[in-house]
Amino acid sequence: MQVIKNKQLIDNHWTYVADDAPLASxxxxxxxxxxxxxxxxxxxxxxxxxxxxxxAEDVNQLxxxxxxxxxxxxxxxxxxxxxxxxxxYLLRHRHAYQGEIRAVGNYLADQAxxxxxxxxxxxxxxxxxxxxxxxxxxxxxxx
Amino acid sequence: xxxxxxxxxxxxxxxxxxxxRQTEQFLxxxxxxxxFRALRLRNGVYIQTHAPMLRVAIPYGLLNAKxxxxxxxxxxxxxxxxxxxxxRQNVQYNWPKLEQIPxxxxxxxxxxxxxxxxxxxxxxxxxxDHLAGVCADEIEDPRPYCEIIRKWTTLHPEFDYLPRKFKxxxxxxxxxxxxxxxxxxxxxxxxxxxxxxxxxxxxxxxLGRTPIIGQVIRxxxxxxHILSYLEAVLRIYNLLGRRDNKYKARIKILVKExxxxxxxxxxxxxxxxxxxxxxxxxxxFAAMKAHFTPFDYDKHAAQDVTFAAHTQENSAFxxxxxxxxxxHKVDGYRIVFLSLKxxxxxxxxxxxEQLDAIADLxxxxxxxxxxxxxxxxxxxxxxKQADLFALWQALAVQKLATPNIGMATDIICCPGLDFCxxxxxxxxxxxxxxxxxxxxxxxLHDIGDVNINISGCMNGCAHQxxxxxxxxxxxxxxxxxYQFTLGGSSSNEAAIGERLGPSIPKSxxxxxxxxxxxxxxxxxxEEESFLETVKRVGIDPFKEKVYASx
Numbered sequence: 116m117q118v119i120k121n122k123q124l125i126d127n128h129w130t131y132v133a134d135d136a137p138l139a140s141x142x143x144x145x146x147x148x149x150x151x152x153x154x155x156x157x158x159x160x161x162x163x164x165x166x167x168x169x170x171a172e173d174v175n176q177l178x179x180x181x182x183x184x185x186x187x188x189x190x191x192x193x194x195x196x197x198x199x200x201x202x203x204y205l206l207r208h209r210h211a212y213q214g215e216i217r218a219v220g221n222y223l224a225d226q227a228x229x230x231x232x233x234x235x236x237x238x239x240x241x242x243x244x245x246x247x248x249x250x251x252x253x254x255x256x257x258x
Numbered sequence: 259x260x261x262x263x264x265x266x267x268x269x270x271x272x273x274x275x276x277x278x279r280q281t282e283q284f285l286x287x288x289x290x291x292x293x294f295r296a297l298r299l300r301n302g303v304y305i306q307t308h309a310p311m312l313r314v315a316i317p318y319g320l321l322n323a324k325x326x327x328x329x330x331x332x333x334x335x336x337x338x339x340x341x342x343x344x345x346r347q348n349v350q351y352n353w354p355k356l357e358q359i360p361x362x363x364x365x366x367x368x369x370x371x372x373x374x375x376x377x378x379x380x381x382x383x384x385x386x387d388h389l390a391g392v393c394a395d396e397i398e399d400p401r402p403y404c405e406i407i408r409k410w411t412t413l414h415p416e417f418d419y420l421p422r423k424f425k426x427x428x429x430x431x432x433x434x435x436x437x438x439x440x441x442x443x444x445x446x447x448x449x450x451x452x453x454x455x456x457x458x459x460x461x462x463x464x465l466g467r468t469p470i471i472g473q474v475i476r477x478x479x480x481x482x483h484i485l486s487y488l489e490a491v492l493r494i495y496n497l498l499g500r501r502d503n504k505y506k507a508r509i510k511i512l513v514k515e516x517x518x519x520x521x522x523x524x525x526x527x528x529x530x531x532x533x534x535x536x537x538x539x540x541x542x543f544a545a546m547k548a549h550f551t552p553f554d555y556d557k558h559a560a561q562d563v564t565f566a567a568h569t570q571e572n573s574a575f576x577x578x579x580x581x582x583x584x585x586h587k588v589d590g591y592r593i594v595f596l597s598l599k600x601x602x603x604x605x606x607x608x609x610x611e612q613l614d615a616i617a618d619l620x621x622x623x624x625x626x627x628x629x630x631x632x633x634x635x636x637x638x639x640x641x642k643q644a645d646l647f648a649l650w651q652a653l654a655v656q657k658l659a660t661p662n663i664g665m666a667t668d669i670i671c672c673p674g675l676d677f678c679x680x681x682x683x684x685x686x687x688x689x690x691x692x693x694x695x696x697x698x699x700x701x702l703h704d705i706g707d708v709n710i711n712i713s714g715c716m717n718g719c720a721h722q723x724x725x726x727x728x729x730x731x732x733x734x735x736x737x738x739x740y741q742f743t744l745g746g747s748s749s750n751e752a753a754i755g756e757r758l759g760p761s762i763p764k765s766x767x768x769x770x771x772x773x774x775x776x777x778x779x780x781x782x783x784e785e786e787s788f789l790e791t792v793k794r795v796g797i798d799p800f801k802e803k804v805y806a807s808x
Contacts, residue, residue, distance in 0.1 A: 195379070198496060201493055204416050204493075223297070225276075225297055228415075229415035229418060233415050249276075252272060257413070
């Protein structure tokens with residue numbers, strides 16, 4: 116599977132591990148709940164770590180852990196739910212998170228430009244070409 | 259008025275290209291119905307009962323002649339030769355074809371206009387006082403601030419998918435003519451004890467199903483902090499506003515459920531973290547103010563004697579001057595209202611011919627600028643008194659000189675069941691009925707200031723809850739009935755109307771209005787307005803008479 120990272124199509128190097136599944140090898144991403152419950156075990160994992168955040172979850176809970184995380188996934192279940200945009204802003208700009216912020220789930224290709232402007236730099240999507248296209252929709256903006 | 263710079267122009271052209279692509283992808287089946295709905299709404303395109311509706315933004319209600327000619331051209335070329343002026347100072351087209359909307363947007367872009375964020379759950383067009391810059395009671399002209407806010411709200415990446423729509427209004431005068439206390443954020447320009455200009459910030463006001471008067475969240479905000487404060491409010495709202503129920507998703511519900519004190523604390527805490535990074539510089543304020551400098555007024559305008567003579571000789575002209583014009587801050591000039599409420603046409607509608615005529619008249623008599631008002635009329639803000647007689651004659655030919663500004667036939671009315679897929683009941687027909695019973699001009703003028711607002715459903719697009727007389731269409735088993743409220747006001751003494759009693763069948767609505775006004779005429783004290791009488795006596799005397807025969 117491919118994803119968009121920094122506007123380029125690249126191979127995906129991450130595996131999302133469901134809460135009830137055994138940890139996979141390589142780079143793994145888990146839910147915020149699992150991260151909080153199994154943090155010590157996860158830190159011992161060989162490979163990079165990521166956390167997936169739902170729109171209703173508070174990113175401030177992750178602030179102290181950010182240096183340990185190479186990926187934060189914003190899981191979008193409904194494209195109309197714009198909380199993910201503020202979550203991305205808080206992670207990238209307030210907390211100066213340097214790792215990958217990835218949009219996953221049910222968002223519109225046409226929202227990718229806004230996501231890129233609040234700090235999201237990677238996109239998982241069934242419509243990769245369409246998504247990649249929209250990243251250059253605007254050359255000017257006011258904010 | 260504000261003129262686009264290079265980047266402003268590029269931005270709207272890129273938005274046209276983006277919307278064109280989105281529309282093509284939708285028509286080719288590459289974007290889902292739901293997905294396209296979210297995208298088109300953010301560009302003012304609704305799907306209505308009969309056809310798509312396109313709402314065009316008029317930032318803070320300010321237009322120039324060239325733009326008006328373009329609106330006329332669009333009505334003629336892409337629609338049924340007319341457009342509709344809304345209560346938020348915008349313009350709507352009711353019959354465009356979806357596949358032609360990108361072309362319409364391209365035409366608008368050529369005259370620095372767009373439809374960005376005129377609908378959808380995002381930050382909407384910033385509205386303001388239609389008398390900005392020309393009224394005597396102004397603390398400072400709000401328009402430069404409106405333009406700063408317009409830019410900041412346009413395509414804001416973080417706040418375009420809010421829980422619900424979000425409206426900001428700015429007033430620069432002691433009299434609130436922009437209904438600021440019924441907006442998600444209301445901003446009043448104020449002066450503090452040190453003589454510095456800032457904003458009194460109201461939050462959580464709104465109309466619709468649950469009308470609520472906005473509350474003061476900050477009595478004085480230094481103007482340099484305007485954008486950071488807005489950002490703080492929007493971030494709290496975006497993260498905490500309810501998304502489980504669209505009827506509880508406006509910021510007014512968040513403020514109510516959180517409590518003003520706690521909400522204020524959340525905003526102030528957020529603001530403290532960002533305010534130093536987003537200050538508006540004095541240079542930027544100055545650059546924006548330079549777009550709104552006063553016109554080069556004729557110093558000798560007041561020396562004209564023809565105006566007084568015409569007023570004496572022609573009583574119809576004198577009546578029009580009395581009701582449709584107001585004092586200007588410059589001696590020898592007057593502010594002229596163009597009534598879009600002629601008795602025989604739907605309130606707020608304008609034909610292409612009227613739009614072109616207004617544009618030409620504005621060039622001849624009012625520096626080529628036109629304003630739209632939230633009561634769905636137009637304004638020529640800067641007319642020399644010597645020109646009033648000729649202007650009146652020209653407006654009369656276009657049926658734009660009905661002397662009823664602020665009177666009972668200056669009705670705010672939504673499109674209603676005739677056009678809108680949300681409506682439960684007709685509203686335009688009711689307006690016609692009311693016009694028919696109030697066809698005596700002397701009687702109308704004797705009644706004086708009465709705001710009648712008619713909405714065809716609970717969404718309240720015509721702001722019926724703040725009408726002095728509010729009329730709300732409801733559906734009862736497929737039959738149109740109308741709920742009356744009395745005593746609402748969107749001005750400084752903001753108030754939500756009180757329910758008069760059970761709803762009234764369509765055939766009795768105009769009669770009920772007549773009865774209410776007759777009660778007022780009988781019980782009013784000297785010089786007392788309708789609203790003042792309702793405040794003094796309550797609704798009982800009106801209720802008694804309206805329901806006497808039922």
